Amino acid sequence: MWITAALVAVIGVGAVTVWMLRPGESAASAPVISPTPTATATPTPTPSPTATGYPANESAYDLGTLPQVNVFAVIPALPVDTDPYGAFTGEDATARAAGAPVFADPLGQPVAYLPADYTYGGTTVPIIERQANWVHVLLAGRQAVPSQGDPAQITGWLRAQDVVVAPLDASVEVNISARTIDIVRAGIPQRIATDFGWGADATPTPHGRAFIMTTRVEQSFLYTRGYPLVYLSTQSPTMDGFAGADVAVTAFHYHDERSGNVSNGCLRVDPDTITQLAALPLGTPVTIHP
Known part of the structure; x- marks a missing residue:
């Protein structure tokens, strides 16, 4: 979990129902009687495609x-x-x-x-x-x-x-029960870890989709051994803050003890894994499966 005690206010990433506007269907016209006894129906015109989604908003805001x-x-x-x-x-x-x-x-x-x-x-x-x-x-x-x-x-x-x-070039898939971490590029997963540490029962790792928020080295965090921390957009589901800070951010980071449910919610990995994760750009999607 992130132990930095000075930061500021938020982000809208939630789920909103999207209404899709669809073009109406026009009904076929009445049959046309030809000079002969044969009746033919006028073909139903194909409706023009209509753009779906919310309308544009051109307003100015302070x-x-x-x-x-x-x-x-x-x-x-x-x-x-x-x-x-x-x-x-x-x-x-x-x-x-x-x-x-x-x-x-x-x-x-x-x-x-x-x-x-x-x-x-x-x-x-x-x-x-x-x-x-x-x-x-x-x-x-x-x-x-x-x-x-x-x-x-x-x-x-x-x-x-x-x-x-x-x-985006890549995404990350974490599966806690399978103990695997993959970097996925062009739909092809690359396995980068087959064991790691995750949150203890009282301080579980948050599940679901998130993204890489920032990557930084914190030399004062001796447990990282100088390797970078890859911070995610998600925070602890049980802790309001951590170590005196107002946030409890989930991160990938190195730790000597890195197998099983041993952390405060962070994902503890080996040197090679954290090096590969730290090379990914900010905004990279991360999905954590239970």
């Missing part, structure tokens, strides 16, 4: 009036992910200019903003649904701390006009 989405943020208006094992689109999004307004509902008003830059990362976010005018993304931060609500992975909607979309 980001200074909105809470910032970051690892320290607790934003009750942002929904939690309702499809924790759902697919990613294989793309990420970053805010243009200083930041992008974040919506819990694309038909409503923004409830937060995603900064273009933040010291502790979380600004490159994976897309879980892409529409013509909107992208649905995972976010850092929490809707609530465990003692007061649901601390699960959050989501939010960003306007396509406010972000830069880029393809």
Whole structure:
């Protein structure tokens, strides 16, 4: 778990129901009687395709009036992910200019903003649904701390006009019961670990989809032996904070004791595994299966 005691506020990554607008079907016209006794029906015209998804929103917003989405943020208006094992689109999004307004509902008003830059990362976010005018993304931060609500992975909607979309090269699949970690590229998994440590019963590792929020070396964390920590967007399902900090972030990191349910929620791995994970770009999707 992350032991850094100075950070700031959150991310919309939750799940919102998407209404898809579909074109109507036009009925066939009445039969036309020809000069001969044969009657033929006029073919039903094929309806023109209609774009699906939420309508565009061209409004201007003052980001200074909105809470910032970051690892320290607790934003009750942002929904939690309702499809924790759902697919990613294989793309990420970053805010243009200083930041992008974040919506819990694309038909409503923004409830937060995603900064273009933040010291502790979380600004490159994976897309879980892409529409013509909107992208649905995972976010850092929490809707609530465990003692007061649901601390699960959050989501939010960003306007396509406010972000830069880029393809993702890889994703990570963790299976705790099978004790495997794979890096998946072009649909092909590469096994990088066949044993590791995960959360103890009282401090379990959060399950579901998340993303790599930031990667950094903390020399003061002697248990890492100088290897980097790869921090994820998810936080502990049981702890409001950790070691005096207001956050309890899940991470991949090196540890000498790294087999079985031995951690405070982090995933403890060997040197080769953490080196490969640390090479992945920020925003890389990670799915943790029980």
